[in-house]
Amino acid sequence: MSIRVRMTVLAVTGLLVAGCTSGGSGTGTTTAAPSTTTPPSTADAKPSAAATAPALPASLTGQRPDWKRCAAPESGPRPGTEWRCATVKVPLDHAKPDGATIPVALIRKEARDKGGRIGSLLFDFGGPGASGVDILPQAAEEYAKLGERYDLVGFDPRGVVRSSGVVCRDDAEQAAAEASVDLTPDTAAEEAAYLADGADFGAGCARRAGTVLPYTTTTATARDLDLIRQVLGDEKLHYFGISYGTQLGGVYAHLFPKNVGRFVLDAVVDPTADTTGHARHQTIGFQRALDNYLKSTGQDPKAGTERIARLLRKLDREPLTVGERRLTEGLALTGIAVTLYGQANWSMLTQALEEAEGGSGRTMLQLADWYNDRDDKGHYSTQSHSQRAISCADSSERPTAAQAKALIPEFRRLSPVFGAFLAWDTAGWCANWPVKGERATPEASAPGAAPILVVGTTGDPATPYEGAEKMAEELGKGVGVLVTNEGEGHGAYGTSSCVTATVDAYLLDGKVPAYGKTCSSGAVRSGA
Template identity: 75%
Template sequence: MAALAVTGLLVAGCASPATPTDPPRSGGARSTDAKAPEPPALPASLTGQRPEWKRCDAPEGGERPADDWRCAGLRVPLDHAKPDGETLTIALIRKEARDKDRRIGSLLFNFGGPGASGVDYLPRAARDYADLGRRYDLVSFDPRGVSRSSGVVCRDDKELAAAEARTDVTPDTAAEEAAYVADGADFGAGCARRSGTLIPHTTTANTARDLDLVRHVLGDEKLHYFGISYGTELGAAYAHLFPSRVGRTVLDAVVDPTVGATGHARNQAVGFQRALDNYLKSRGEEPARGNDRIVRLLDRLDREPLTVGGRKLTDGLAITGIAITLYAESSWPLLTDALAKAERGDGSGLLRLADAYNDRDENGHYGTQSHSQRAISCADSSERPTTAQAKALVPEFRKLSPVFGAFLAWDTAGWCARWPVKGEHADPEASAPGAGPILVVGTTGDPATPYEGAERMAKELGAGVGVLLSNEGEGHGAYGTSSCVTRTIDRYLLDGEVPAYGTRCS
């Protein structure tokens, strides 16, 4: 289940449906020929690096990767606007191509979050990419501010557990609202105390510039890239900054580039509710009735949380537990079991699912992905919604999603509202005039990055660049789940075969 939690709730959104079979008519909805300014040239001390590939260390609480994986570090500028200044080290992992005679190059992966550790995740997921590993070196990394790459830390385990117990994430009273806002401010202050030098520089644009240095030192003329969820936003940022260096690129489970943080929250209310309704229909339950049943459970938990050992299952943790099961259709039976238990007074199932999403192990130790996620998201987004603005969204969001709406509305104020540094932009720029074709994959039942975001991304990338591939199915991400999508992507990455715009898999 933890593997499903590589993305958080506020990572993407959806927009008004477009006609997926129509190719883009322009190079983007806002700036058809926008070209990013060239960043300052990097010094030879950075561009001349040669990674020292060594046996990888075991991740915390995990097993050391097999012998055919090697790890290295790469120095990058802390501030790309000052390339001769302070540096930080980016952690890399690589498994060399098996067919050396037909090797294409390196294939860089980002698995989302933002905040997922590619160094940890790629070896665990490598079986899914075995065919690609014949002709590509499989490479991933921890982006700046993540895990081994100067990972942002904002709270310790004790502080995280205390905040979980005291904070109502769907506040109903003035006192609960004040506590919710204070918790967000306290989290941001903790990030500033522990990682204050780094957090202004954790933007996606800076990570995209790091990627270009990775490409260079690996000896690739162009970047071949596979981005999933937030990784699609990173891939689009790279394409915008370095269109002439875009190689074979796949964006799967696509972040909508046309909206900001509040738009993402609004669209995710639609996406998660859509996925939940599909789950209810699969059980033969009328969605309106099923939603009423779940809302009644959440209302009871809001009034009186269920005791599970020495902990409490709150309505917020229950919502999180429900959400993680919607990332993959294969997890729906876990939701059925956990809901049935909770309705009988046993909250252990939903709490266990929430812990998987929140990266909490059975010993009460939390991972720091959520810290990195907030640091990256708030460095990117210039939105700083007030408490009043978040509260005003609740009625609208509840209409969109009776189960997830209030949680996502309030999350807009808890996310970046009291963040200690300014954000970079209202919404990301994805136009990439002059880039080669980029395969953009959207799944119709995706809860976290709804399908409409893929349509928008394909159009934003520009005519002849964004190529939409639609997957009629459930879950977050299509590669490895849909055999049709997997074959289409493999043909593109291995043979350069670009599908027709609007190709559909079912």
């Protein structure tokens, strides 16, 4: 398990929650204060990198998708008859556009109002590694109003499921690692096993997906998006990115600022944070959300946190038996984390904690399985495989075990529950990865782009609010338009009526809100 930018569906509540990763630069665990209502100062403008890749040949830009009835997904409901699927060819290596190609899978539901149609609206639901072909039909009701005037389009990014999806392990190997590897190693033997597991995972990716592995970067996917835009016949790219999808949106805006149409980034990844910065921000963000949960149940946050930390220490020594499986400390951390993605899940956290303290790990293990995409037959999705492949292709940083251990005292002070795990995660995630990463942090400056809505939620655990401030600043003055949602959870559209109305007005009518507009409990608090 890794608390990174993820997209998951909690079937019990029907709540759609996206992703995990980064966060802000704050050091406290209280709810972040909204930004000022003045735009950030203009940073030094950086030239777009759009021209650094050769032009695409007409054989690619002139493709016409063959839209057909969609096949049944591996899991979840079959898309309705109004959905159609197609495949677009993209260069494996955008530096060699006349070379080998790979498929990118698309799904589309055409706009209902043909006369008022604006164009295509592409979605990325996060991860990285989330399948838009699977998720968009399941989530489409949430975007029904947008579907009046947009063709709703989802896709599997390169390295994901139908788009040359990366596979690194089989189900048995994944289950064995999940059950045996300590995510917060305490001994030399546990450390060695933890690092060996990371290396083994990477070696499995290289064996099974070696051809595509060096080319799963967000930069390459952003270039794929621009090709998809052309193939769909749109002059501009209209885009809705959630969680990791905000990072993809920022990279696209930097590469192709003149092609930016109406863009929404919700639950925003901090583009300025490196590996350690992301881990630190998330440690703060998840503890912030945990404190808010504890306050909501009438508990003192410090005492409640220590109670949970005590339970985790006990599970580290003596996992709870659940049928033929065990609830380990790592799986319990996973189960706790997933409930913090939305306030509607908090009652499940209360139930899971009470049961675990009473000796039953069933509910907590069920929560962990939802996050880990494990079904009741023991089959796992490959989202975590794609997630790691994309993350490690993006990041050039490879922190060592010694560097991770040096972070533990600070991170434990920030969060006795999540700190040690997130400190170790900096070294375990991309250690001994078989391909080099692209850069330490992505580039998101987009001078000349149209206004982009950047929506941050003050209680977001996975992509803490401060990341939205950083993204708005990086995009540049007049481009990044910050919208603050005072509330809990990962992602605001569909949960805040105020944010939803603001986004709808922007996407459907082109109404750009004032920088710093603040929503709280469905109402506007400041801004215009």
